[in-house]
Amino acid sequence: SYELTQPPSVSVSPGQTASITCSGDKLGDKYACWYQQKPGQSPVLVIYQNSKRPSGIPERFSGSSSGNTATLTISGTQAMDEADYYCQAWDSTVVFGGGTKLTVL
Amino acid sequence: EVQLVESGGGLVHPGGSLRLSCTASGFTVSSTYMTWVRQAPGKGLEWVSVIYTRGNTYYSGSVKGRFTISRDSSKNTVFLQMNSLRGEDTAVYYCATARVTPGYYQFDYWGQGTLVTVSS
Numbered sequence: 001s002y003e004l005t006q007p008p009s010v011s012v013s014p015g016q017t018a019s020i021t022c023s024g025d026k027l028g029d030k031y032a033c034w035y036q037q038k039p040g041q042s043p044v045l046v047i048y049q050n051s052k053r054p055s056g057i058p059e060r061f062s063g064s065s066s067g068n069t070a071t072l073t074i075s076g077t078q079a080m081d082e083a084d085y086y087c088q089a090w091d092s093t094v095v096f097g098g099g100t101k102l103t104v105l
Numbered sequence: 106e107v108q109l110v111e112s113g114g115g116l117v118h119p120g121g122s123l124r125l126s127c128t129a130s131g132f133t134v135s136s137t138y139m140t141w142v143r144q145a146p147g148k149g150l151e152w153v154s155v156i157y158t159r160g161n162t163y164y165s166g167s168v169k170g171r172f173t174i175s176r177d178s179s180k181n182t183v184f185l186q187m188n189s190l191r192g193e194d195t196a197v198y199y200c201a202t203a204r205v206t207p208g209y210y211q212f213d214y215w216g217q218g219t220l221v222t223v224s225s
Contacts, residue, residue: 031209035150042199042215043142043150054213086150090210093165094140094152 002091006100013105018074020100022087025068030089032070034063037099038083046085047072079104107131107214109200114219117190125185125219127200135178138203140212141185143196143221151196154185155203155210168194190223197221 004024012018022032034047045054047063050070060075070089074081082104087097113125127139141153154164154174162174173186183200197218204211 031211033211035212037150042217043212044215045211045213048204048211049209088150088210088212090208093163094155094210096150096152099149 002089002093002095004087004089004095004097006085006087006097008098009101009103011103011105012074012077014079015076018077018081018102018104020072020074020085020087020102022070022072022097023068024070024089024091024095027068027070027089028066030091032063032065033088034061034070034072035086035088036081036083037086043086074102077102077104107202109202109214109216111198111200111216111219114198114221116222116224118225119191119223121190121223122186122188123190123221125187125198125200125221127183127185127216129181129183132202133178134176134181134183138205139174139176139183140201140203140210141174141183142199142201142212142215143194144199144218145193145196148196153198155205156183157205187221190221192223195221195223 035043036046037043050065051063108130140155156174171189176183199218200216201212202214
């Protein structure tokens with residue numbers, strides 16, 4: 001079965017750039033989405049089709065994908081961006097990555 | 106404004122059944138792909154099921170044969186009938202709208218979730 005692998009945790013200082021990776025076999029040939037989930041809240045779509053931002057998502061969130069890796073980048077990271085982030089793609093079924101806890105410190 | 110409100114969660118014994126509801130407002134469920142995603146306590150997201158606008162239904166391997174997704178257009182509500190429940194089904198169950206094209210899914214709007222606990 002298809003798997004998406006994310007680092008369990010990423011740390012970033014306020015104002016710096018955070019990058020969260022998502023790896024899967026030939027992931028660059030597929031479309032990936034990214035979801036943000038803050039403690040006690042429901043997930044929120046922050047990136048779709050690899051690099052598009054839904055309405056209302058700040059411009060500091062961006063996405064890219066190439067080869068076997070999709071990347072979520074948060075520029076000028078703010079304390080409010082501290083959350084779990086999940087990548088998601090489709091390969092015969094819907095697949096989520098294991099999630100990455102982003103800590104802003 | 107799109108809103109999704111789940112209900113029906115609770116404590117159930119192993120082998121028991123439960124029916125979850127997801128009542129939508131701001132759009133018509135019969136015109137939208139609707140999905141269920143669950144999250145076990147302290148764990149990641151796991152896709153469960155989807156119902157297409159044409160009525161086609163699909164399930165993850167872990168629930169196929171035990172769970173059934175359906176909708177009632179008159180109530181603008183989507184359901185998840187869960188039978189033969191197991192401890193590993195314990196999770197918060199989220200209802201979400203889905204945008205689907207060949208080889209691609211995205212989940213745009215999510216409800217607040219309802220907790221299902223399977224325990225004796």
